[in-house]
Amino acid sequence: MTSPEKTPAKAKQAAGFYDRFIAPRLVHCACSLKPIRKQREKVVPRAQGVVLEVGIGSGHNLAYYDPEKVTRIIGIDPNPTLTAIAKRRIETTRLKVEIIQQGAEQIPLPEDLADTAVITYSMCTIPDAAAALREVHRVLKPSGRLLFVEHGRSTQLSTAKWQDRLNPLWNRLAGGCNLNRNVAKLIADNGFNLDEIETYTLPLTPAILGFHYRGTAKPK
Numbered sequence: 780m781t782s783p784e785k786t787p788a789k790a791k792q793a794a795g796f797y798d799r800f801i802a803p804r805l806v807h808c809a810c811s812l813k814p815i816r817k818q819r820e821k822v823v824p825r826a827q828g829v830v831l832e833v834g835i836g837s838g839h840n841l842a843y844y845d846p847e848k849v850t851r852i853i854g855i856d857p858n859p860t861l862t863a864i865a866k867r868r869i870e871t872t873r874l875k876v877e878i879i880q881q882g883a884e885q886i887p888l889p890e891d892l893a894d895t896a897v898i899t900y901s902m903c904t905i906p907d908a909a910a911a912l913r914e915v916h917r918v919l920k921p922s923g924r925l926l927f928v929e930h931g932r933s934t935q936l937s938t939a940k941w942q943d944r945l946n947p948l949w950n951r952l953a954g955g956c957n958l959n960r961n962v963a964k965l966i967a968d969n970g971f972n973l974d975e976i977e978t979y980t981l982p983l984t985p986a987i988l989g990f991h992y993r994g995t996a997k998p999k
């Protein structure tokens with residue numbers, strides 16, 4: 780017979796295994812889908828100079844940087860399963876890339892270092908995205924630019940309500956991802972002026988996941 784203490788311990792172990800090994804691989808696969816690749820194509824080639832990529836994950840964006848324009852990429856991400864994949868990719872690129880393995884709520888880099896900050900599909904997952912953006916603001920040069928594409932809170936009230944309802948379950952299954960963050964507000968509230976901003980829903984994607992924010996922002 781299973782003792783009452785063992786069942787929660789086993790459930791905790793299974794959840795730990797899922798978070799460590801399954802969820803990162805699901806995230807890696809989801810982030811390589813064609814509609815997502817098309818979004819990367821519109822954002823990442825605009826980076827130039829020294830680049831800080833927040834939540835570099837498995838390094839999907841590396842294929843989209845222009846080696847003629849980018850001098851150095853510093854990626855920050857706490858997930859060891861994803862950064863292990865990124866490190867394998869780095870070996871095959873001519874870009875100069877370093878990875879800092881930790882959360883971006885504190886970035887161990889000096890201020891005014893980066894010309895460009897790139898954030899793609901990470902503001903949904905970073906536990907304290909506001910703190911991470913304030914750190915990005917510190918590390919970016921005053922003349923620098925933040926490039927972003929993210930899914931997030933829909934401007935359609937009915938969709939946003941479903942995003943709120945489903946968020947607790949989604950968050951557990953999708954490696955800490957949130958469906959309902961207002962990305963434009965997060966950026967504007969944490970040190971940036973939105974320069975370009977487009978909102979749209981990806982075709983053939985459920986509305987709760989497909990609502991997108993894409994644009995650029997400058998430090999205030």
Ligand SMILES: C[S@@+](CC[C@H](N)C(=O)[O-])C[C@H]1O[C@@H](n2cnc3c(N)ncnc32)[C@H](O)[C@@H]1O
Nearest residue numbers: 810834835836839858882883899900901904905
């Ligand atoms: C959906 S994935 C996107 C990865 C990558 N940006 C891309 O476009 O493929 C979300 C990423 O946010 C990262 N992340 C989670 N917490 C973070 C934190 N505190 N600071 C920085 N990145 C974080 C995850 O490890 C994961 O790599």
